[in-house]
Amino acid sequence: xxxxxxxxxxxxxxxxxxxxxxxxxxxxxxxxxxxxxxxxxxxxxxxxxxxxxxxxxxxxxxxxxxxxxxxxxxxxxxxxxxxxxxxxxxxxxxxxxxxxxxxxxxxxxxxxxxxxxxxxxxxxxxxxxxxxxxxxxxxxxxxxxxxxxxxxxxxxxxxxx
Numbered sequence: 414x415x416x417x418x419x420x421x422x423x424x425x426x427x428x429x430x431x432x433x434x435x436x437x438x439x440x441x442x443x444x445x446x447x448x449x450x451x452x453x454x455x456x457x458x459x460x461x462x463x464x465x466x467x468x469x470x471x472x473x474x475x476x477x478x479x480x481x482x483x484x485x486x487x488x489x490x491x492x493x494x495x496x497x498x499x500x501x502x503x504x505x506x507x508x509x510x511x512x513x514x515x516x517x518x519x520x521x522x523x524x525x526x527x528x529x530x531x532x533x534x535x536x537x538x539x540x541x542x543x544x545x546x547x548x549x550x551x552x553x554x555x556x557x558x559x560x561x562x563x564x565x566x567x568x569x570x571x572x573x574x
Contacts, residue, residue, distance in 0.1 A: 451500065452499055452500055453498075453499055453501055454496055454498060454537050454538060455479075455499055455535055455538075455540070455541065456495065456496055456497070456538070456541070457494075457495050457497065457511040457524070457540065458492045458493065458494055459492060459493045459513060459544050459545075459546045459547070460493075461493070461546040461547050462484065462493040462495065463513060463522055463547030463548070464521075464522050465481065465484065465495070465522045465524070465547065466481070466484075466522075467482070467483060467484060468480055468481060469521065469523050470523045471523065471524045471526060472523055473503065473505075473526040473527075473528065478500050478503045478526065479498050479499035479500055480497070480498050481496070481497055481498075482497060484496070495524070504534045504535070505526060505528055505529070505534065505535050506528060506529040506531035506532070506533065506534055507529065507533050507534070507535055507539070507542070508529030508542070508543070509526055509527060509528050509535065510526070510529070510541065510544065510545065511524055511525070511526055511527075511543070511544050511545075512524070512527070512544065512545035512546075513525075513546060513547035515547075522547060
């Protein structure tokens with residue numbers, strides 16, 4: 414009888430541990446959703462979205478105010494069109510801007526919303542007029558190296574004069 418009680422508690426502890434791991438995995442992967450009736454959709458067009466993914470957070474002043482619903486390529490303008498589900502508690506003016514930012518140096522990418530000052534608010538289905546694309550680290554490094562290479566060539570040609 415005593416052995417059965419020990420097996421029960423070990424089993425209960427294992428189930429609790431598995432539930433805790435599942436909970437942590439869902440929290441880390443940002444699987445929380447906005448209720449359909451408590452959100453509205455906004456759209457933003459970006460020249461380059463970098464590593465932005467569906468379900469990425471949308472933040473304003475560091476607070477999560479929405480999630481990325483879908484990402485598609487606009488076939489007419491060849492820009493990335495990002496559909497966002499915004500929490501209905503937060504309304505933004507028409508002159509608000511959206512930019513793709515990175516958490517830390519090599520962290521996940523998210524969309525940052527900077528509120529504007531216009532009296533008229535964005536409605537469901539509206540598009541952000543002011544956007545700023547993602548900064549791609551590889552492009553920055555190649556531009557820096559290219560500018561240094563050009564600077565080195567100018568110095569060597571000036572020395573030969």
